[in-house]
Amino acid sequence: MAQEIEALTPYARSLGITIESWEEGTPILSVPFDKMVEGRPEHYHGGATGGLLETAGYAALRAELGRQGRAAMLKPINITVQYLAAGKSRTSHAVGRVTKLGRRSANITVEAWQDERTRPIATAVMNVLMTDPDD
Amino acid sequence: MSEDARKFDPSKAIPFLAGRGHAGWLGLQYSDHGDDWVELELPWREDLLGEEGQRVLASGPILSLMDMASGMAIWRAMDDFSAIATLDLRVDYVRPAREGASVFGRSQCYRLTRSAAFVRGLAHDGDAGDPVAHIQAVFMKIAAAPRL
Numbered sequence: 001m002a003q004e005i006e007a008l009t010p011y012a013r014s015l016g017i018t019i020e021s022w023e024e025g026t027p028i029l030s031v032p033f034d035k036m037v038e039g040r041p042e043h044y045h046g047g048a049t050g051g052l053l054e055t056a057g058y059a060a061l062r063a064e065l066g067r068q069g070r071a072a073m074l075k076p077i078n079i080t081v082q083y084l085a086a087g088k089s090r091t092s093h094a095v096g097r098v099t100k101l102g103r104r105s106a107n108i109t110v111e112a113w114q115d116e117r118t119r120p121i122a123t124a125v126m127n128v129l130m131t132d133p134d135d
Numbered sequence: 136m137s138e139d140a141r142k143f144d145p146s147k148a149i150p151f152l153a154g155r156g157h158a159g160w161l162g163l164q165y166s167d168h169g170d171d172w173v174e175l176e177l178p179w180r181e182d183l184l185g186e187e188g189q190r191v192l193a194s195g196p197i198l199s200l201m202d203m204a205s206g207m208a209i210w211r212a213m214d215d216f217s218a219i220a221t222l223d224l225r226v227d228y229v230r231p232a233r234e235g236a237s238v239f240g241r242s243q244c245y246r247l248t249r250s251a252a253f254v255r256g257l258a259h260d261g262d263a264g265d266p267v268a269h270i271q272a273v274f275m276k277i278a279a280a281p282r283l
Contacts (some may be wrong), residue, residue: 011193014182038156045157046221047199054195074186076194076228083221133188 012055015048019059026063026095029056033089044087044121049112052094053124054079057108060096061128068101072130077105085121090114092121105129143210145173158203161196172243172256173207175200179235190234197258198226200240201270209252209274212244218277219252225271232267236260242270250276 008017020030031052039045058074065072094112110124149165152158166174177200185193202221210216232238242256252274257266
């Protein structure tokens, strides 16, 4: 399964995001706390948390498309991020769920957490456009 | 309020705010500001690309750029550098940014209450009349009284 999903984007790799594990065919991503993600001292920058959520959303969509044998170029339509708690100076994790997969667009919900998965630090809803790679 | 009376000057605050951490890694720079808005520049970088096979900036850095410009617009509008936290941020990506171009993020704080700050803004790659993204966000003042 892991080898069927395309590699993370250059942006995601550059930020230090990796695929930590797989859960029922969906990748769980993580990013270690580092200067590259720091906003106010010892806390995640809201943009870094948003970048992790967005990357997890795309990864979940690519995994689902792979399962269905579909090839598509992904283009962002929009994202809405809810910040629920401060991201502290430790590893953050995120996983996405494809809520609706249409022919041209997908709706994805994503959650990020640190110590306890049941207490998310941020959530997101994303809409992604899928176009034919040959276009 | 005259320029001299303002305590929070975005052009002077940028070396401190973007000289380290996530904003420093992105290389955010000061571009312009007004009484209630701030514009920052995100220079083009090969390692910030999105989808393989497309020469397009990833959407994550635009989200970070807009979060940072919004926070600074709020400090500018409040004229106070106090702790704030993003509560909700929406980004609509209306078109891809041009290859090789800097992306500029301009955000305006259009409403301040005791507890909350409301912002809206856009990202463009040289022409603010032809944006690449629009944003809306709400920030909370961390130490403020818990009523709106």
